[in-house]
Amino acid sequence: MNKGYTLVAALAWRNLWRNPRRTTVILFxxxxxxxxxxxxxxxxxxxxxxVFDNAIDNxxxxxxxHAPGYLEDPVIDYAFDSAQTTLKTALSDxxxxxxxxxxxxxxxxxxERESQGVTLLGIDPVxxxxxxxxxxxxxxxxxxxxxxxxxxxxxxxxxxxxETALGRRVVIMTQDAHSKIADRGFRVVGIFDAMMDAQExxxxxxxxxxxxxxxxxxxxxxxxxxxxxxxxxxxxTLERLKLQLPALDVRAWYKLDMLAKLxxxxxxxxxxxxxxxxxxxxxxxxxxxxxxxxxxxxxEFGLFQALGLKPGFILLQVWLEALLLLIIGLAIGNLVAxxxxxxxxDGIDVSAFGQGLEMAKLSKVIPFVLTARDLLxxxxxxxxxxxxxxxxxxxxxxxxxxxxxxxxx
Amino acid sequence: MHAVVSxxxxxxxxxQGAIEVIALADADLTVDEGDFVCLSGPSGSGKTTLLNIIGxxxxxxxxxxxxxxNRLHTMSKSQLAEMRLHHIGFVFQAYNLxxxxxxxxxxxxxxxxxxxxKHERAQRARQVLKEVGLEGLENRKPPELSGGQQQRVAxxxxxxxxxxxxxxxxxxxNLDSKTAENLIDLMRHMNTEHGVTFVISTHDPRVMHHAKRxxxxxxxxxxx
Ligand SMILES: Nc1ncnc2c1ncn2[C@@H]1O[C@H](COP(=O)(O)OP(=O)(O)OP(=O)(O)O)[C@@H](O)[C@H]1O
Ligand SMILES: [Mg+2]
Numbered sequence: 203m204n205k206g207y208t209l210v211a212a213l214a215w216r217n218l219w220r221n222p223r224r225t226t227v228i229l230f231x232x233x234x235x236x237x238x239x240x241x242x243x244x245x246x247x248x249x250x251x252x253v254f255d256n257a258i259d260n261x262x263x264x265x266x267x268h269a270p271g272y273l274e275d276p277v278i279d280y281a282f283d284s285a286q287t288t289l290k291t292a293l294s295d296x297x298x299x300x301x302x303x304x305x306x307x308x309x310x311x312x313x314e315r316e317s318q319g320v321t322l323l324g325i326d327p328v329x330x331x332x333x334x335x336x337x338x339x340x341x342x343x344x345x346x347x348x349x350x351x352x353x354x355x356x357x358x359x360x361x362x363x364x365e366t367a368l369g370r371r372v373v374i375m376t377q378d379a380h381s382k383i384a385d386r387g388f389r390v391v392g393i394f395d396a397m398m399d400a401q402e403x404x405x406x407x408x409x410x411x412x413x414x415x416x417x418x419x420x421x422x423x424x425x426x427x428x429x430x431x432x433x434x435x436x437x438x439t440l441e442r443l444k445l446q447l448p449a450l451d452v453r454a455w456y457k458l459d460m461l462a463k464l465x466x467x468x469x470x471x472x473x474x475x476x477x478x479x480x481x482x483x484x485x486x487x488x489x490x491x492x493x494x495x496x497x498x499x500x501x502e503f504g505l506f507q508a509l510g511l512k513p514g515f516i517l518l519q520v521w522l523e524a525l526l527l528l529i530i531g532l533a534i535g536n537l538v539a540x541x542x543x544x545x546x547x548d549g550i551d552v553s554a555f556g557q558g559l560e561m562a563k564l565s566k567v568i569p570f571v572l573t574a575r576d577l578l579x580x581x582x583x584x585x586x587x588x589x590x591x592x593x594x595x596x597x598x599x600x601x602x603x604x605x606x607x608x609x610x611x
Numbered sequence: 612m613h614a615v616v617s618x619x620x621x622x623x624x625x626x627q628g629a630i631e632v633i634a635l636a637d638a639d640l641t642v643d644e645g646d647f648v649c650l651s652g653p654s655g656s657g658k659t660t661l662l663n664i665i666g667x668x669x670x671x672x673x674x675x676x677x678x679x680x681n682r683l684h685t686m687s688k689s690q691l692a693e694m695r696l697h698h699i700g701f702v703f704q705a706y707n708l709x710x711x712x713x714x715x716x717x718x719x720x721x722x723x724x725x726x727x728x729k730h731e732r733a734q735r736a737r738q739v740l741k742e743v744g745l746e747g748l749e750n751r752k753p754p755e756l757s758g759g760q761q762q763r764v765a766x767x768x769x770x771x772x773x774x775x776x777x778x779x780x781x782x783x784x785n786l787d788s789k790t791a792e793n794l795i796d797l798m799r800h801m802n803t804e805h806g807v808t809f810v811i812s813t814h815d816p817r818v819m820h821h822a823k824r825x826x827x828x829x830x831x832x833x834x835x
Contacts, residue, residue: 205726216711501706508668508703509721509768510696512689605669608703609659 206515214522217495228491229531232584235484236535237542239580242476244543244570250469251571254433257455257462259335260401261323263302263427264436265443266458268451272424273458276321278307278379281422282450289426292446297439299431302329305413306424309376311356311406313364320360320406322376324413324423327351333427335396336407343368343392350411353391357402361393368393374406378417386416473576477583484584485591492524492595503599504607517593517600524592528585536581543570614677615776615808616642616665621674623660623831634660635671636831642776642810647802649822650812656828658812662778665810666699667691679775696724700769700807702779707765708753714740714760715749718768725772739767743797759790763797770801777801779811783818795821 218225258264267289272280283289284303293301305324310317327346331337336355337345346353354372356364366372371387378384388408396402414420430439436454443452456463496503503516623635635657642648650658663669665676667683676683679698683691695701700721708717715736722732740749743763753761762782769777779798783791799821801807811818819825827835 206724209720209723213709213711220711502709504668505703505706505709507692508666508695508701510692510694510699510724512692514689603669605663608668608706 206511206518210511210515210519211522213519214526217499217519217523218526221495224491224494225527228487228527229534231484231487232528232531232588233535233538235480236532236580236584237539238480239477239583240536240539240572240577241542241570242480243473243576243580244539244572245568246469246473246476247571247573247576248569250466252568253462253465253469254455256397257459258429258433260398260459261334261405261427262455262459262462263333264430264433264455265428265440266453266455267426267428267443267447268424268453270449270451273451273453276306276308276424278377278417278419278424281305281379281419281424283421284423284426285421288446289450292443293426293428295439295442297430297432297435297442298428300329300332300429302326302333302427303410303423304330304425304427305410305417305419307376307417309374309406311354311360311364312373312375313366313370315365316363318360318363318403321404322374322413323405323407324410324417325407326410333429335401336394339394339396340392341395343390345392346407346409348411349409350415351391351409352388352412353408354388355392355394355407356390357405358393358395359399359402360406361390363403366390374408374416376417379419379422384416384418388412477580481583481587485587488524488527488588489591489595491527492520492592493598495523496520496595496599499599500602500607503602504604507602507604508608513600516602517596520596520599521589521592524596525589528588532581532584535584536577540572543572546570613644614641615644615646615679616640616810617675617677618661618665619675621661621664621676622672623657623664623669624672633831635664635674637674638828638831638833640665640826640833642808644775644808645802645806646808646810647799647821647823648810649819649825650810650828650833651814651819651825652828654814657831658828659780660831661828662780662810662812665776666701666778667695696721697772698775700772700774700777702762702765702769702777702782704781704784705758707768708761710753713750713752714745714756714764717753717764718771721768721772727772735771736767739771740764743767744793757790759786759794762786762790762794766794766797766801770805770807773805774807776808776810779809781813781815782811783813783815788817791815792817 269280269282303326307322309320309322311320326349331345340355341358354374361367364372368390371389373385373387375383375385430436440452440454506516507513618638618640621635621638625632625634638657638661652658664671665678671684681694686694709720712720718736718740719732722735737749740746743766745760745763748756748760756764783794786794795818798809802809813819826833
């Protein structure tokens with residue numbers, strides 16, 4: 203074993219502070235790069251998580267079951283028996299945290315002044331409360347108190363459009379299971395305030411009991427939405443359900459809300475591109491700095507070789523200097539990134555861009571989500587690519603011919 | 612007597628574009644253990660080139676060099692470094708010291724690479740620094756030392772691990788005459804007291820005056 207390691211480590215450390223100005227500048231670049239990578243990853247992760255949470259919360263759930271044909275043409279004709287035993291067995295899967303049966307048909311809601319086309323949902327108040335945004339979004343009145351509650355719950359924006367209010371009556375009109383027009387009056391018992399305007403104007407909720415009665419559906423429903431204990435197990439659970447329910451159409455959230463999936467993928471992909479761009483900018487700076495340091499010390503490297511330090515140790519010395527730079531820069535960068543994510547608290551308020559965000563399936567406040575995995579990736583990118591690129595200047599230093607290095611003025 | 616250095620027909624040609632510069636033309640040299648050889652000659656006669664080649668810092672175009680029983684032309688860069696570490700000390704005209712290390716650390720460095728225990732190498736380095744008259748300046752960094760003091764540190768470092776051979780390329784060129792005189796005395800002292808073999812290139816008559824053997828170079832050849 204050669205004994206140069208401690209010497210080389212000590213030299214790398216001292217050389218780092220030999221030109222404090224240059225070291226500070228490059229440290230600043232690494233800190234900035236690490237910060238940009240981590241914060242951007244946290245932002246993208248927050249976006250992605252938000253898109254996902256909203257999609258799931260927005261009635262979609264992780265998995266849904268329909269009768270074949272319903273998704274192409276969501277009308278009353280494609281209803282299925284929710285009391286069948288195979289379905290009940292399938293829904294007892296231990297991965298399933300909650301499921302909620304729904305009647306879901308197009309309808310028209312009319313007040314004495316206005317009418318509006320909506321998606322009418324008949325929901326089970328007990329299961330739906332744990333399923334979607336509705337229960338926690340009620341701002342006036344109350345949620346359904348029984349499975350046969352005779353009231354209707356509408357969004358704030360819809361109430362404005364219909365020029366109606368809590369306690370007033372509206373008429374809901376749709377087609378029943380026998381293709382006859384069904385209409386009935388409902389009292390507005392609750393108003394909800396959702397994250398997105400489309401949710402407030404697009405839906406009207408009645409109790410499952412009332413819906414079945416009005417539409418002559420008996421035990422049938424249009425869909426069953428399912429929430430899992432762990433979203434990561436979506437695909438495995440989906441496969442099991444499909445096997446058990448060959449006569450039904452079982453789909454995961456990303457097949458039901460493809461726009462959400464697209465946005466999520468885009469955000470996660472953008473992180474990668476961003477990392478690459480930041481690293482390219484930073485990498486050039488690092489290599490340049492180390493190269494400059496190497497050229498300045500040409501004579502010194504020649505001297506080291508004359509004194510018997512092997513070329514491998516010269517390489518190691520330069521490389522360790524780069525490693526120290528990277529580690530110090532990353533440590534500070536992580537700290538600063540962590541503090542800035544902490545400082546944003548619940549997230550940044552982007553309500554000024556309200557309309558566009560809705561298209562992008564985002565809410566008005568975007569939380570930063572810092573995951574261990576993203577932190578690890580950002581740090582690994584800087585460290586590994588940084589060390590790889592610094593091999594070049596280190597190699598340049600090691601392959602100098604000592605005689606020429608020493609005599610060079 | 613045992614030869615520390617033996618050069619036979621050593622040739623070195625530098626190519627500068629189309630022009631070939633013959634730095635060494637069939638140089639022959641044998642240096643015995645305990646010798647104190649002085650190499651003089653006009654500028655460009657090949658003194659530095661020869662010393663570099665003997666030290667394995669550069670490779671000859673042709674010829675055979677044996678240093679402390681190592682056949683240099685058969686060795687890799689790493690092996691040459693290892694050979695220098697254990698057998699050769701260097702003193703250059705200037706820039707001999709690593710600027711981020713103190714005088715003591717500069718002297719210790721070679722022993723550190725050799726794997727000498729920390730306590731022992733510190734003790735030896737202090738002792739040698741004392742011997743070259745730098746007691747009390749151990750913790751100064753090179754910029755805080757005068758040119759003469761720096762050269763003394765370099766001599767201390769060159770001899771501290773008892774090498775077979777010390778190569779010094781114009782060690783006194785940047786020193787005033789009194790300081791130069793002192794440095795030569797020091798090297799001569801190391802030669803007589805410790806039996807260290809020296810090969811020194813110089814233009815300085817006082818150095819030649821101290822030599823056991825004076826050799827002269829002209830046009831890449833050793834003439835006398
Ligand atoms: N790296 C090099 N490339 C090209 N030519 C070189 C190189 N090094 C030395 N030479 C040439 O080789 C010849 C011998 O040079 P060398 O440095 O050995 O002379 P020297 O005797 O040490 O001279 P001085 O007394 O000026 O130090 C000179 O003509 C010089 O120009
Ligand atoms: Mg010379």
